[in-house]
Amino acid sequence: MNCIVLGVTGGIAAYKAVDLARQLVLRGFEVKTIMTEHATRLIGPATFRAITGNPVARSMFADEGEPMQHISLAREADLIIVAPATANIIAKMANGLADDLLSTMLLATRAPIMVAPAMNLEMWRHAATRANLEVLRTRGVRIVGPESGFLACGEEGEGRMTEPDLILEAALDILGITASMEGRTVLVTAGGTREPIDPVRYIGNRSSGKMGYALAAAARRMGARVILVSGPTYLQAPQGVEVIAVETAEEMWREVMAREEDCDVVIMAAAVADFSPQARKSEKIKKDGREGLTLECRPTRDILRDLGQKNRPERVLVGFAAETGKPVENAVHKLHAKGADMIVANDVSTLGSGFDSDFNKATMVYGDGRVIDLDLMPKIELAARIWDAVIALLEAGETR
């Protein structure tokens, strides 16, 4: 669940769609805009492009890029929002017309659709519009608004597009993001660390950062302020998230400790090196004349344990344990040794799960002894499950 396709049609409220796009982007959604020809007469595509960071799709026969955008966008979308929705697009949708990119894409999709009508009072009251809306409603299209008020045409009455924050709320509801983390600050670590051996080599690990990034994006969608302390990865940072890039375990320790006090939740999803070379050589270690190479290593600082020692009842501390055998036993031990509230254990030897995979099979081990075994699922879904568990722990902590 990632991509929202925003259809903008030729209503005066098209300017409000800019704010909607911004709010969606700030919640961590990937937003792809389709504008009708008439919409581009009212507002420039460059504005949507700048806000969403994505090109604006306008034509079925684009000269550049994807040749079948009506299909690719229809498939990519997890939700389609048409805002503002003119009387025209509502009529086209009700009758299955497909004479431009937006209407064709709407016919080609299986994603949920939401429309936010906006029009002149008489257009809104017209029997044709009423009948068309009824058709859409019975097909499961979610209709948000319109509201009453002063209309651009000078009349007063029903026809104003619902404000973007309420459209966002409805979108979150459709996507099943009902829990709110508004007002909470969370810190998530992600990726693997790199411990330098010499200027060109390091000790690293196979962590991709996908789990931590999925957790950060999910928390942002629920409205939390999110700090993501990340080791090197090739992943794109989720929108609206404060990213602190680090390389070594020591740097990660420093950046986490500098911020942990302000956080309601800390989730350590990073794979932090347990050992680091004793001393980084200032020059590249040469192969010539060597029979072998022995590295002298020292243990790194234990971020989870140091956090556990400072944990507060109203704060939730979650660790991850990547194991290659007996994950639950190891997680129970880790939980008590580090003072965490929950450990998410995963057996990285499971086929199709763990490092660099988009899937994970995990077990949630709680401080109160509960052990919840989860099925193999996409990391994005697992992230949502973990946040549900964390929110329950936060609420329990607040009533303690």
Ligand SMILES: Cc1cc2nc3c(=O)[nH]c(=O)nc-3n(C[C@H](O)[C@H](O)[C@H](O)COP(=O)(O)O)c2cc1C
């Ligand atoms: C300045 C202006 C404002 C308009 N506002 C609306 C509107 O709010 N709602 C609406 O249904 N049509 C509105 N229209 C008419 C539509 O642009 C027109 O019906 C057009 O065919 C819609 O095409 P589209 O649905 O492909 O964007 C407006 C037209 C103009 C010139």
